[in-house]
Amino acid sequence: MTPSRPSRVIDPCCDETQRSARAAHPVPGCDARIPGGLRPVVRESWRRSLEHLPDPDLAHASLFCSESELQDHRRAHPLAVIMPVIEQLLVRPGAAAGMLVAVGDAAGRLLWVDGDPALRRRAEDVLFVAGADWSEARVGTNAPGTALALRRSVQIAGAEHFSTRIRALSCTAVPVHDPESGVVLGVVDVTGSRDAAAATTLSLVQAAVAAAEAHLTVQRLTHRLEGVESCHAVHLVPPRAERAHLRILGVHQGILQVGDFVMELSLRHTELLTVLALHPEGLPADRLADLTYGEGASGTTVRAEMLRLRKVLGPHAGTIMPRSRPYRLPSELTVDAVQVVEDLGNGVHRRALGRYAGTVLPRSEAPALVRLREDTSALIRDAVFEDGSCDTVLRYLELPEAEYDLEAWRLGSRLLPRRSSRRAALVSHLGWLEQELPVPEPVTSGYPKIC
Known part of the structure; x- marks a missing residue:
């Protein structure tokens, strides 16, 4: 996949940019006071941040899981397979340069953080650690969170951060996309001093992400070829059902993950799958229409939409392709x-x-x-x-x-x-x-x- 185009048009680390950012004092509920000297990507991010956070002093990361739960999140996440690539291309050279490398999920939650030991200890003071939520809605303007909000590469330097607690850091972040569906799977971030937001750092991270996405493609093709070969085995072992999960919290459209495949669904298709997941016993068309469209809706409308949903899911649905009479899911879909x-x-x-x-x-x-x-x-x-x-x-x-x-x-x-x-x-x-x-x-x- 072609690397995301950078959002920066001027150097975020230059003295003029940093002076403008230091002079900016976001006022809760009054985005008109955000000065025009900020880079557009930063100014718009501060406005979004003020919609979620009452005060820059209150904006800080928080842990979303325990250590044991973090291991479960890592094992289940599709980006786990790219970590050897990130380790080789970013973590090792980043540690030598005094930087940290973080990999997070599509919700902005950090799953892996590694790099320079001294900087890791400093970063712990602001909870820049694995298991912490660094979404834009939780922390305000920051490279990984803002890159996910915009779905493109972002660099945030020093005083451009919304939170007063993290303005000593500079960062570059690039989203990682599913190579087949194009859905954002997560984000790769490099954090450190001013060099972490340099133009060369952006090029390096984009190249590493492109390599990681290519690695994902190779892994999937290999997995599928192994599946085909297994069909010719004398003693066929039944394949293990792929885990299916639907994310509907804090998003406007559902994110469906089946095994290592991830796709973004339309709002209507998300609603249909959620309702079916809530009713594993199955629902007749008229009842499914009532719960999805409202009382009195036609079952014909649901039938037409279910046909479209099956077409969208295609070969990637695995064991959750909806069945009919009544409409139901053949296996568990966690929500x-x-x-x-x-x-x-x-x-x-x-x-x-x-x-x-x-x-x-x-x-x-x-x-x-x-x-x-x-x-x-x-x-x-x-x-x-x-x-x-x-x-x-x-x-x-x-x-x-x-x-x-x-x-x-x-x-x-x-x-x-x-x-x-x-x-x-x-x-x-x-x-x-x-x-x-x-x-x-x-x-x-x-x-x-x-x-």
């Missing part, structure tokens, strides 16, 4: 939102928060998806208040949907130690909320006991 609900039901609140990348398909109006979205958001909030720990509450406050949750911000202010470096920004946002929002009715129960 991230359902996994979150299951974690909450099992009392694993922190893992659920780590998996919760945002609301369910924000643009969907399908009745079944609207209910799933509302139920999941409500359960997440209830679990946070039930857990009542400072860490859990603070992680909840980092979610975009918690920005106007006055009760949650009040709880956070009660839990956060007075000497915490995060307290000033939290109290500032709470004060702004109390001025802007109407006073809610007092709640006499349901809060955890605060000691």
Whole structure:
């Protein structure tokens, strides 16, 4: 695949660019104050960041999983097969040059971070570590998060970062695409000093990503050839069913992964697959139409759309090609939102928060998806208040949907130690909320006991 075209038109590390960035002070809710001296890619990213983050001082990474869960994420991710290529082309030379190399998934969550040992120790202070969420919605403007938001190469230098905590770093990031479907699988990032955002670094990372995508193609062709050869074996061993997973949290269109193949679905096809995953027993056409299109919808409409869905899935659907009479999936399709609900039901609140990348398909109006979205958001909030720990509450406050949750911000202010470096920004946002929002009715129960 041809490397993504760079978004930069001027040197992000030059003195003039850095002076403009240092002079910029984003004001929550007032993007008009973002100065025009910033590079366009940075200015637009700051505006997006302000939609999710109330204050640059509050923008910071957070861990989304435990160490054992991280290993599971790595093994299941399609980019695991490219790591030898990244190790040879980027990690080794990067470490020698005093830089770090990170590989993250399509949601901006870092799965691998390696490189210079001294810089790794420094990076731990801002949670630039494997297992941390560095999406633009969580951290604000940063190379891996912004590259994923734009789906193209991005360089962010020093003061161009939205978060005040990471302005000592400079980064170059390039998305990795599925060589067949074109879907973004993840991102490769190089982080370090000013040299990490140099033009030569961008060319190097783009070349490494192109090599990694070519490696993915070779691996898949080899896998398919081995599958064909196995059909001629005297003792045929039944192939292991490929894992199928659908991501609908924090995205506008679903991301389907079947084995090592990943594709982006249309909103309607995402809705249909989600509804079928929620009803493994199967649904008649009229009922599937009601849950997807709304009450009174025609079963004929669903039949036509299911034909299109089967055509889109083609040979890559594996064992989840929908069947009819009734409409159903022949094998399990895991859905991230359902996994979150299951974690909450099992009392694993922190893992659920780590998996919760945002609301369910924000643009969907399908009745079944609207209910799933509302139920999941409500359960997440209830679990946070039930857990009542400072860490859990603070992680909840980092979610975009918690920005106007006055009760949650009040709880956070009660839990956060007075000497915490995060307290000033939290109290500032709470004060702004109390001025802007109407006073809610007092709640006499349901809060955890605060000691």
